[in-house]
Amino acid sequence: MAPLSRVVAYAPPGANGLALGMASAVFGPRPGITDFEFTFCSDAAGLLSTDMGLPVSVDSDVSALDSADLVLVLPGERCRSNPSPAAIAALRSARERGAIVAAHCVGVFLLASAELACMYPLVRVRPEALYLDQGGIATGAGAAAGLDLYLHLIRREIGATVANELARILVIPPHRDGGQQQFIAAPVPADADGDRLAGVIGWARENLHQDMSVETLAARALMSRRSFVRHFKAATGATPHAWLLAQRLNRAEELLESTDLPIERVAAQVGYRSAAVFREQFVLRRGVAPRDYRRTFSHAA
């Protein structure tokens, strides 16, 4: 697995015990499933204080980040205030090198310091999201959302099979809705069924404005309705209709953010025949009306 072999977790002083456990549970040795080269580092090698009341021993300082393909920024007391300058510099150079950087919970404050030079107003917060994926930078919500974030990254970089297997071992759901573009990033297994499914999924994403029923999607995949639903759910974790809804709302968000098309047109372009239904669904799943969403996030004129 070339793309993602060396994983280094940076743990700040006062590191969160749950987060330490989650990182090692997902990226630690799993013979036959994954073989990450996984290490923890902190501001200095040696004993690291944690919020569990007992310290842990860490082998490396932040120089370990220099060779990481994936950097995990773990939450801890020192993320929000007094972040370590050495850690910030190491994160920044990891990003410049092209490494993926992931943070969840209060770890995102450290990431924000590194990425945006403390210009917090530029950071857009989506309180409804479980995790967000911007390609090289991925962030997650508090506590156990770290697991969802990590599995999402493994799914994206290595594939659904390994992610699902890890989820099974950890006894957690294989896929939780991250709140944005999570299905786009989810690859489907590369077997014959996967290919048939992948084609349909790709087609559906490009043709959201068309009338789409499970029946027609199944026909495109050359399967019966029943089998199509089963395969679809196994591959993506969502039922076809739920997936389609999520796709429509994601595309609608993009259109609202980047264009000034009237809401009616946005609704039509993502496949709603009625703007009223679109508004209702948007409010139900995003918590704000399309208009208000646009007012908040628009980067059009």
Add this chain to the structure above:
DNA sequence: GGGAGTAACCGCCAGA
């Protein structure tokens, strides 16, 4: 905002 009609979902089961 509520009600009717319809499509989707999923457990069940028989057959390949």
Add this chain to the structure above:
DNA sequence: CCTCTGGCGGTTACTC
């Protein structure tokens, strides 16, 4: 015997 498929029908939930 195990696994996969696909039809059936009750229930859910989405659309209009």
